[in-house]
Amino acid sequence: MDPRVYLGILPERISFINLLSKKFSCDSDIFTSHDAVCQILRKIRLNDSFVILGYEFGISSRQASRIFNRYVTFIADHVQKIILWPNRYSIKRALPVSFRKNYSRIQSMIDCFEIEIQKPSDPIHQALTWSEYKGCNTLKFLVSITPDVLINFVSTGYGGRITDEHITAQSRFHDKLKPGVLVMADRGFKRIEPFISGKKCTLVRPSSVLSGVRSSKRQVIDSRKISGLRIHVERAIRRIREFSFVSPNACRSYQQIKDVDEVMKIVCGFVNLQRPFIK
Numbered sequence: 001m002d003p004r005v006y007l008g009i010l011p012e013r014i015s016f017i018n019l020l021s022k023k024f025s026c027d028s029d030i031f032t033s034h035d036a037v038c039q040i041l042r043k044i045r046l047n048d049s050f051v052i053l054g055y056e057f058g059i060s061s062r063q064a065s066r067i068f069n070r071y072v073t074f075i076a077d078h079v080q081k082i083i084l085w086p087n088r089y090s091i092k093r094a095l096p097v098s099f100r101k102n103y104s105r106i107q108s109m110i111d112c113f114e115i116e117i118q119k120p121s122d123p124i125h126q127a128l129t130w131s132e133y134k135g136c137n138t139l140k141f142l143v144s145i146t147p148d149v150l151i152n153f154v155s156t157g158y159g160g161r162i163t164d165e166h167i168t169a170q171s172r173f174h175d176k177l178k179p180g181v182l183v184m185a186d187r188g189f190k191r192i193e194p195f196i197s198g199k200k201c202t203l204v205r206p207s208s209v210l211s212g213v214r215s216s217k218r219q220v221i222d223s224r225k226i227s228g229l230r231i232h233v234e235r236a237i238r239r240i241r242e243f244s245f246v247s248p249n250a251c252r253s254y255q256q257i258k259d260v261d262e263v264m265k266i267v268c269g270f271v272n273l274q275r276p277f278i279k
Contacts (some may be wrong), residue, residue, distance in 0.1 A: 131160030
């Protein structure tokens with residue numbers, strides 16, 4: 001079994017699964033803690049049904065569901081320790097060449113992504129989770145990466161109606177910032193500038209395109225540079241979406257929403273264990 005395909009982890013990192021397995025024990029004679037970790041990771045990676053998981057692991061679908069619900073939070077609590085905000089010296093040492101000339105103080109590149117959910121029965125929840133951008137009900141997450149493409153922050157999920165401004169404020173992302181750093185974002189994040197400047201930091205983003213207003217040559221050049229560097233956060237999000245439980249069209253049931261935050265911690269931690277984008 002290729003752990004990259006079935007579990008989302010590189011073969012050379014498989015010892016991490018063994019380490020997780022030693023953190024707890026299952027009260028079962030036929031199911032070990034290692035089995036539990038592998039079952040949960042396979043659910044997250046491939047989104048197999050509990051019927052299939054039960055068949056693969058020699059248990060009932062009800063037992064497979066119970067194991068997932070019982071241990072996913074425990075595993076998330078351990079894996080989220082891999083999602084950390086390095087100090088500025090560590091970020092500086094790992095800074096890719098493409099950032100060094102103009103953006104040497106960048107510590108964070110941010111973006112949002114959404115996961116489709118089933119339409120809630122409650123009209124209020126329907127309204128709160130409706131995403132005009134996606135045209136369906138979603139959960140929305142804010143993610144931050146370092147210049148060398150390590151995920152250093154991921155928010156909890158918010159209803160798809162939330163704006164970039166409000167998710168930045170409510171997730172307390174800006175509490176992570178130290179004075180003097182640069183935060184890179186897409187042009188849609190222009191309204192978060194007060195939160196960033198309030199921490200004595202600087203928001204770097206492409207210039208806004210206004211109808212009838214022509215951008216200067218310098219603005220065009222800077223915007224192209226920023227867009228070229230921001231491709232790395234898009235690649236990180238693409239890796240997150242490779243885990244089928246949180247893929248764009250996974251369409252999680254409203255009852256499963258309680259698990260998505262825990263799963264997202266596990267996914268982002270495992271993305272950090274993959275091979276780097278920039279060598």
